[in-house]
Amino acid sequence: MSDLVAYLDILGTSDRVRADRFDDIEISDFVNPVCLLAYHLPALRCAAFSDSVVVSAPEAEIGNFLIGLSFLYSQWMSDCVFVRCGIALGEIVWIDMGGRIDSSFKKLNNLAFARVYGKGLLKAQNIEKGSGPGAVSFLAPDIARLVRASTTHPVLQGPVDVLVWASPRINRMIQSLSSSAIAREDESTDAARHMIATLWYYQEMERLGLFTSPDLIPFSREVGDVVD
Numbered sequence: 001m002s003d004l005v006a007y008l009d010i011l012g013t014s015d016r017v018r019a020d021r022f023d024d025i026e027i028s029d030f031v032n033p034v035c036l037l038a039y040h041l042p043a044l045r046c047a048a049f050s051d052s053v054v055v056s057a058p059e060a061e062i063g064n065f066l067i068g069l070s071f072l073y074s075q076w077m078s079d080c081v082f083v084r085c086g087i088a089l090g091e092i093v094w095i096d097m098g099g100r101i102d103s104s105f106k107k108l109n110n111l112a113f114a115r116v117y118g119k120g121l122l123k124a125q126n127i128e129k130g131s132g133p134g135a136v137s138f139l140a141p142d143i144a145r146l147v148r149a150s151t152t153h154p155v156l157q158g159p160v161d162v163l164v165w166a167s168p169r170i171n172r173m174i175q176s177l178s179s180s181a182i183a184r185e186d187e188s189t190d191a192a193r194h195m196i197a198t199l200w201y202y203q204e205m206e207r208l209g210l211f212t213s214p215d216l217i218p219f220s221r222e223v224g225d226v227v228d
Helices: 013-018 024-040 059-078 099-105 119-130 141-150 168-184 190-208
Strands: 003-010 045-049 052-058 083-090 137-139
Touching (some): 024 045, 024 052, 024 059, 052 059, 052 119, 059 083, 059 168, 083 119, 083 141, 137 141, 168 190
Parallel strands (some): 083 137
Antiparallel strands (some): 003 052, 003 083, 045 052
């Protein structure tokens, strides 16, 4: 059986770092929800480095996998952290050496590591990088079919299908955040292109009535309750 693999990346990090617009708070807002996810859903494997995150699970855990991604997006959007994701079905290998080797390494305060590789990971990275702009989760064709066949999550059809995770209220909040971000950016920048695409995707979801229930995001606050 294949693995479910998500590769997630903050949009526009390089430009914001160069412009001194990226800070400790933003990277904490990005990584800390991943720590909570790993704590609450131990069937998922997670790793975070810089502005990228990998999440994987066995195919049989697709329900928890999608709940986990919905949780991450709910937290990130509530903190205005715009993330693009590629989701694939394929092989991912996590190397755990156990015993004295890893127990010794994990005690080191100056070392953090994840031994991970696989064709599924490469596929997820390629989908994330190559599917166009927008803070959405792009789906490989096989994973889109699996989501439709075995879960209640809607899928927005397009040249590359997109996972729907937001409730109606959260969708409207994201449209508002995207519109505000567009107004602050030079229209010629990559940041503006990503925000324009994000706004379009969530407008399309609203137009087509594609939403999920807030109940699908457990152990998470409703982001609309904490964002003005």
